[in-house]
Amino acid sequence: MRKGLIVSLILVLVASLILGSVPVSFSQKKYKEAPLLAELVKQGKLPPVEQRLPEDPLIVGPGTLIQKKDLPDWKVGKYGGTLRSAHHSPGWNPDFYIGNIEPLVAPVGEGVAASGVKGTAPNIVDRYEVSRDNKIFTFHLREGLKWSDGYPVTTEDVQFAYEDILLNDKLTPVFPVKLRSGYKSNGTPMRLKILDKYTFQVEFSEPYGGFLLQLAINNWGDYSDFLLKPKHYLKQFHIKYTSLEKMKPMLKEMNLTEEWWQLFWRKDITAGERNSLDAIDFPMLTPWISSSSSTPDKIMMERNPYYFKVDTAGNQLPYIDKLVSMQVQDIEVMNMKVITGEVDFLRENTALAKMPLYKANEEKGGFKVLLADHHLDPVGLELNFTYDDPIWRKVVGDVRFRKAINMAINRKEIIDSVYYGFAGSPETAAPYNIDMANRLLDEMGLSKRDKDGFRLGPDGKTFVIFIEYGTFVPEFPLVSELIVEHLKKVGLKVISKAIEIGLWGQRVSSGTLQATIMWLRDLGNESPWTWNPYEIIPLYWQWYETGGKEGIEPPKWVKEGFRINEAIWASIPGSEAYNKAKREKLAWEKQYLPVISFVGKAKQPVIFSSRFGNVPRSGRDIAVNYSIEQFFFAK
């Protein structure tokens, strides 16, 4: 008996040692959390940080979010503080939107479309594989990853997104082109295979390596747009899981009298809607989530206790506790807020023209302004190749015409007078040469002139380029005035006119614009098209999309462009095939000038509080914005 007692005592001792060692092994990981959250853990309102983080959190260190050359002095930050910002449109803060983007796979590298995203890296998924023929993509979710309400993220959420949303014809009237083979609107839709609790496969019928690019950056989207939806939350608004009777009170409350799918759409929050009222309580994977007291004019976001990134010292990110943005009804007042130091971070709504104002008040307002690289070519000319006029089509379809314009644009004058010298020539620019431009135009048969010295078209009437542009960028009117003068020097008559943006959008989509001024090569639309094909070749594009049934058959060089386009989307970003196709595209672009870019490498001011740490010294404005979770208040 006695012996037995001793044995059982020993057993108890051993057991207690083993049990006791469990918390020890947890604490060995030594994750740390914000004091705000530690307090909630103490009160029993939140589980400890080890249980909130996935098994393998994404570790952020030097070079993870911002390249080392742009941020050489990356530091482990301090917790706390509120980041103040301002926004113009109700419920829409572009800087918070970009700052909270969490794609399934993250883009690596910086570069605009021409130089290319250098590849992709794991973000929400911790690993992924692509089959050799670029058709099958296998993703593995971080095990133990949790939604912002603590519910685990599993492939059930992926299955829900696919079967109950994408395959439901009420919720998805048209299957998204992003998820079709080869990024073609007539490509076969993706198919999903669930392998286990954390692994899923996406399959296409044609090579579509660019799918990774779509997930990473295209359209500034993230996980929430298509493939990963919080099933446990959204099913209460889905007819398959909840009866219409149960939804009726909600429909009524939200002033929707129609159908359940309207309620679902409102409740399903995608990346661009995170500051809307419906986003409150919506489970997210972002660094900050909508606070319950947020309104469209006072946007408030608080930290997500389940965010999956930690720094090299094991501190759960983000460092900053809260984001707050006040609606400002006038852009000038936004500048007032900047110079008085009422804004800690501002990217989208700054303007190069305000640099002197920013600089003069930097010290007084307690902020710093960084001249970052703009993520797009800020201004260029687009000619509608299929505008309904045979003379027009003949003239602009002649590459000599486009080359002449490319040579006649005095880029230096535009850069100096509109961009204060903070810009450069785009890759497709030709040296300024009036004589050569004149010779090209004479050669192509536009040698006769009217009494004012303007060139006559093939029909004997003065040839006019009628440019209509939207009023959304303050630089456009200035640039358009300049190019009217530039092209006058080579005898081209240009009339330019600003039109209201709604009208502009309508004219673009109906193909009734002759020419317009627009920005080009947007990194977020890492599209092989350096322009929007609806704007510039609507009928050729229609021909391509319908497989030749509608529209007009394009000339050979446009078909060549389509081919390069397909090659780029088929390949994996960063791969040899991808880089080769990209180089091909640049050469093609220089040869045929589908668009005439005036200015490249422009700068965009980004405002930071001077109390911030981990602020990059250089790089792209948008990359800076993406890394907002590692900012911290150093002072």
Add this chain to the structure above:
Amino acid sequence: MFIPLLLILSIVSFVIIQLPPGDMLTTHIMTLRMSGAQVSQDEIVRLTQLYGLDKPLYVQYLKWVGNLLRGNLGYSFLWGRTVNEILSERLPLTVFISILTTIFVWMIAIPIGIYSALHQYSTFDYIFTFIGFIGLSVPGFLLALVAMWLLYKNFNINMTGLFSPEFAIAPWSAGKVIDMLKHVWFPLIIIGMSGTAGLIRTMRANLLDELRKQYVISARAKGLPERIVIFKYPVRMAINPLISTIGWMLAGIVSGEALVSIVLNIQTVGPVLLQATLNQDMYLAGSITMILSSLTIIGTLISDILLAWLDPRIRFGKVGE
């Protein structure tokens, strides 16, 4: 008369918002595009259905009017919430500021107007006239911008909004009210400036007209004290045109001074209306237009009643007919 007028108003409000090219959705797509996001065709189809824009115009109109009758002003696409919510949040502040401004304007303008009329071509009359014309000719928003800049430059005071940053996101409390009172004088003066100037001129001109009339002379001849001569008769007459402006003042009180509010960043109804119109947020813009027009009609009615009550000639005139 009232109901058919409202019906016509509702049609006009709705149609005016539909007149510009495109709709709320095209504007929304353009906004996204300006931020660099392209909206794909599939997304456009989805949004069109969500907002019910695929239905014919008359169906959209009938739905809106039907809801209006039940006190439901519709849903704002731009704000992502109901119009009722937006207005109930902003109306109290708007009405508060407008009434305060009106009192401010009347308190200053009427005495000055009377003084100017009684002391026509005196030094002070010239001074007031000079200031008045500046107030009339300089637009309020410009005045606001310049004043804001001067305050910042010289006193380092930032007047962007009704609240200090620390109170802006806090819920209502005694501290917040005090904070607001500290800021409210600024928009009050700016908005009041042009109103005051206009009113001084009207008051002065009206009173001058009255002072030359024979009943004033006979009152004086009968030996009435000067104070009673002026205040009992001509001033009362001169105020009549002011009373008749109540008709549109009521709508003004609700909408607030839009441009100045935008510049000074005050959360009133005016800026919401402007933004809703620009974005073709049809239910929000339509409902506010509807409310403002109804208030103008009601206001006209009130001013008619007030005039009849104040001025016996109007009452007796009617009986005489």
